Amino acid sequence: MPVTRLFPTDEGHDLIELTREICDKELRPKVDEAERAAAEGEAFPTDIFRTLGRAGLLSLAHPEEYGGGGQPYETYLQVVEEIGAAWMSVAVGVSVHSLTAWPVTTYGTDEQKAALLPGMLSGEQLGAYALSEPLAGSDVGSMTTRATRSDEGDGTAYAIKGRKAWISHAGHADYYTTFARTSDDAGRGISCFIVPAGSDAMSFGQPEKKMGLHCDTVREVIFDGVPVEGANRIGDEGQGMAIALAALDAGRLGIAAAATGLAQSALDVAAAYAKERQQFGRAIASNQGLAFLLADMDVAVSGARAAYLHAARLKDAGRPFSREAAVAKLLATDAAMKVTTDAVQVLGGAGYTADFPVERMFREAKVTQIFEGTNQIQRLVISRHVLR
Incomplete structure (x- = not known):
């Protein structure tokens, strides 16, 4: 619908x-x-x-x-x-x-x-966001990838060395928005760089074998002294942590919106199936227990949509929206998991087969509760705002 x-x-x-x-x-x-x-x-x-x-x-x-x-x-x-x-x-x-x-x-x-x-922004390039590392996921401050000033030229260029993990578009991207340590200062030790693809010093791990989102290629990016011009450092040296965290607020809204769409699609499939599937001489949608399940699914989708739109309107108005972004990401991705689970239930045995898309949607929903900050991290962000 x-x-x-x-x-x-x-x-x-x-x-x-x-x-x-x-x-x-x-x-x-x-x-x-x-x-x-x-x-x-x-x-x-x-x-x-x-x-x-x-x-x-x-x-x-x-x-x-x-x-x-x-x-x-x-x-x-x-x-x-x-x-x-x-x-x-x-x-x-x-x-x-x-x-x-x-x-x-x-x-x-x-x-x-x-x-x-x-x-x-041309539509001809695709970017990758290289923040997470094998031992630095939720704890961004523990990253070890390092950008070192180059001895060549005027001394403004860098060489990046380290490994990034769980990077979407790795190996297919035209550039990598990369965060690397430029000092050991705990609070201001990370900087942001735009790293063009194509360096011989950049390589990739094998694609991760995932539960879902198979067309979202995810793998390690290995920097072995990748050269980067100083002009490609975004913001001041040491400003990368602030840039990364602010960017994630915006990125969480993107995931919230995508998860809402996934949940809406699963609801649509379930509702259509419930109107067509006959048991005991009538459509299963006529059973109040199943109709109420569909109603709860619709409430979850509507709540997710309202949450991300509220956060987006605050952002558009230039007002703080970090808490609201965390709320939207948490609500929308939990809703996606609930609604896709219930959609499989509505379809019964058919929903457990690959003949219907809700099986795929169920597998896709799970990771939304994990990436762009786990939902436990969202609760941490929200609780800190509540307790201020």
């Missing part, structure tokens, strides 16, 4: 119609086959990202003057939700790509914006 949407500008309605058209023509017909193929061997939907990019859907929340869409975050997130309802791996990729350009948009100099953003 198409979701009725409200936008702060009239342009939002046209963007949603465009998104729905692309989802119906390009994403939904391919998602199941592509996810199965990727589970058996690496397959990455480059063509899909190119299609979305050329339609302007990879850069909606970034400035128009550099090739972005200039749209409110509220509009961008509703587009992400629509994509999440069609193909969750791609929605996650859209959120990740937007996240990779966010440090440049927010902290970059005018010269850096002019040099980097047109490519990032």
Whole structure:
């Protein structure tokens, strides 16, 4: 069932119609086959990202003057939700790509914006966000990847050495928004860099064998002295922790929107099945117990949507939204897990088979409670705000 949407500008309605058209023509017909193929061997939907990019859907929340869409975050997130309802791996990729350009948009100099953003926002490039490490996930401050000043040239360049883990788009990205230690100062020891792909000193681990989101290729990125120009350091040296944490607030809203779309899609499948499936001479939807289950699923989806939109409106208004982003991420991803679980239950044995998409959606939902900060971390963020 198409979701009725409200936008702060009239342009939002046209963007949603465009998104729905692309989802119906390009994403939904391919998602199941592509996810199965990727589970058996690496397959990455480059063509899909190119299609979305050329339609302007990879850069909606970034400035128009550099090739972005200039749209409110509220509009961008509703587009992400629509994509999440069609193909969750791609929605996650859209959120990740937007996240990779966010440090440049927010902290970059005018010269850096002019040099980097047109490519990032062109639709022809895809970014990766290299923050997590094998021993530094939730504890970002313990990262060991290091950027050392180069002895060559004017001394402004760096060489990056270390390993990043769980990196979406690794091996397929055109650039890597990378966080590396530039000093041992606990509070200001990390800096942010835009690292172009293609260096011989950059290599990749084997793709992770995951429960779901098979088309979201995730693997280690290994930096073995990768050279980076000083002009590609975003913000001041030592400002990386603040940039990373602020970026994650925005990124969590992208995941919340994608998870809401996933949950909405599972609800739609379950409701359609319940109206068609006959038992004891009538549709199973006529049983009050099952109808109430569907109602609870709808409440969960609606609550998730309201939470991420509230946070987005605060962000668009220039007001603090860190707590609200954590609330939205927690609510939406827990809702996705609950709704996809219940959708499998509504379909019964059929829901446990790959013949119906709710089996895939169930597997995809789980990781949303883990990445972009586990839901336990979200509770920590929320509790700190409550106790201030």
